[in-house]
Amino acid sequence: MVMRLRRLEDLLGRRLDQVDYNILADLVGNAEAAESEDLDYKKEHYGADDKGREELAKDVAAFANHTGGLLVLGMAEDKGVPSKVFDVDLDDRHVRHIRQVIANNTAPRVPYETIRVPNPDAPDTGFLLLAVPRSPYGPHAVTAPPTKPSKDTLRFPRRGSSKTEWLTETDIATAYRARFTAAAERDQRLADVEEDLVDALADRATPHLVVALAPEAPGDMVIDSARFARYQDEIQRAELYLGQGHRTFVRPAVGPRRLIVTEPAGDRAARVELHRDGSAVIGLGLHTHQSCMRGNDVDLQFVEPGDVVYQLLCALPFLAGHARDRAGASGTALVKAALVADMAEHPARRMAIDLDRPDALPFRVDPLDPGSGQRAQFSTQTCQYAEAHAAVILDDVVDQGRGLLEATAALADELLQAFGYPETGLITRAGELRPDRFSSRNAGAVAAWARRQRLLS
Known part of the structure; x- marks a missing residue:
């Protein structure tokens, strides 16, 4: 059973696990569906290299450390607004890769749900949704090796508006205290x-x-x-x-x-x-x-x-x-x-x-x-x-x-x-x-x- 993200369900008109391909495709050009604290778009699958693993771990941890959110793979955006559909492969290989990356590169492991939304004309492709609930077990750290120098940041991301911000040492201490x-x-x-x-x-x-x-x-x-x-x-x-x-x-x-x-x-x-x-x-x-x-x-x-x-x-x-x-x-x-x-x-x-x-x-x-x-x-x-x-x-x-x-x-x-x-x-x-x-x-x-x-x- 998929976690419920109420604002997004209102936007889409139904539960996330009941969304069909056309509903997502119709978001193109809809300013109300712009990237936000709980919504992010990716044109394609995350790369299998160090940068791709780090980005995936960062994105899911940022949602889990904030209010939860939805990653939509297969949609390009222009200034945050969905702009064009780019169907991604929905095969098990990609889903397994996502699972392994999140398991090996977040700590504690970020909980999430995978939802396949196939294209009726090409069922092996479509949108892949990653639904991430707000986690009571945060803060979640990104353990993947950094691909850029990051002396001034710690490895705990949090979603802020439509971007990712990094928790300060005080934020992290506060979050740990809040967890326990x-x-x-x-x-x-x-x-x-x-x-x-x-x-x-x-x-x-x-x-x-x-x-x-x-x-x-x-x-x-x-x-x-x-x-x-x-x-x-x-x-x-x-x-x-x-x-x-x-x-x-x-x-x-x-x-x-x-x-x-x-x-x-x-x-x-x-x-x-x-x-x-x-x-x-x-x-x-x-x-x-x-x-x-x-x-x-x-x-x-x-x-x-x-x-x-x-x-x-x-x-x-x-x-x-x-x-x-x-x-x-x-x-x-x-x-x-x-x-x-x-x-x-x-x-x-x-x-x-x-x-x-x-x-x-x-x-x-x-x-x-x-x-x-x-x-x-x-x-x-x-x-x-x-x-x-x-x-x-x-x-x-x-x-x-x-x-x-x-x-x-x-x-x-x-x-x-x-x-x-x-x-x-x-x-x-x-x-x-x-x-x-x-x-x-x-x-x-x-x-x-x-x-x-x-x-x-």
């Missing part, structure tokens, strides 16, 4: 938003899934009367539970620097907190069964793997959609998922321990046998609290494609390993979905949603 400070702040932000929700649900004694998300590049959701009315309408029309086709939430409320969203009352009602910076967290009560391991007394509670995976599958696009579409965050986000037997036992709880509260029953994750309706013991141990972490691409998750399945599988597998599962078997790490393995409550909804999204083989 930002990483620590993201981790703390994730913990803070989770803690607030856990405290709000601390009186619940039933198993819950708590999912928190914090974008690596924070956004800014404005809350005023007009926008709040729009948010209320959006959220009340939202489909949290994929494939079920019904509305979920009551009227949202405003909280401190956030929106607070709940389902109608109940001990398993979802609660969501949507923060101004794009961070978000959801608490989802799980359908719980009880079992007797010894004698006739209930001494075990369990949930089905399909219920855990389904709730996680539903939570991720809802949270990521808030970060991207309301707060305007972009790029990647950190996600933490936690499975807890009793909300009072969640480690993030700030409230004082209630000594009169009964201990939670031992907790497992096991399916029901479809024949007998009894618990089929797949777990090898009880666990009162499990957590999983992942970095996700916001667009992949919001678009509800393979990227969402891959992210869900990574988190779900890690959660259930605490109960002795090597993997859930419901979604593979490659994004293959197996709806028939979900629970009877949600297998049909998963299948309906997957058909709609064309995710079934």
Whole structure:
């Protein structure tokens, strides 16, 4: 899935991975499509010599160190304005060369996506696009040997207007500090938003899934009367539970620097907190069964793997959609998922321990046998609290494609390993979905949603 560059998508009228040859060719002479902070044109492929390698590394690093951008290979420019089409070869050899140059001549390696846009009349040629997101891992250095004396510059480029500028030593020190400070702040932000929700649900004694998300590049959701009315309408029309086709939430409320969203009352009602910076967290009560391991007394509670995976599958696009579409965050986000037997036992709880509260029953994750309706013991141990972490691409998750399945599988597998599962078997790490393995409550909804999204083989 290609990173989204919103200004350029507005200019082109569609997503970068959906742009066709004629749209790009029609940019010729369009002053609004002139080279800028996020757009650059190259008449031909970068050379295979030292100068070509240095130029390619410099151009992608400059975008990554700034706001991200798009390199269009196959278009000449005159004073920055696209002036003439010069189709370039789209063969694997050139794409491999680009990959090797960027891998070997930038540090840390610059992330990017390659998009081929073939000429309908000559499909082996056309435009080659290099989409470079703003990187949270900057500053990125150019490690290729300099082809000109550069005593007065360091090797950290940054896009400035339509040209490349070089970071000063102060800029570099500031950028490094920002990288490490930002990483620590993201981790703390994730913990803070989770803690607030856990405290709000601390009186619940039933198993819950708590999912928190914090974008690596924070956004800014404005809350005023007009926008709040729009948010209320959006959220009340939202489909949290994929494939079920019904509305979920009551009227949202405003909280401190956030929106607070709940389902109608109940001990398993979802609660969501949507923060101004794009961070978000959801608490989802799980359908719980009880079992007797010894004698006739209930001494075990369990949930089905399909219920855990389904709730996680539903939570991720809802949270990521808030970060991207309301707060305007972009790029990647950190996600933490936690499975807890009793909300009072969640480690993030700030409230004082209630000594009169009964201990939670031992907790497992096991399916029901479809024949007998009894618990089929797949777990090898009880666990009162499990957590999983992942970095996700916001667009992949919001678009509800393979990227969402891959992210869900990574988190779900890690959660259930605490109960002795090597993997859930419901979604593979490659994004293959197996709806028939979900629970009877949600297998049909998963299948309906997957058909709609064309995710079934």
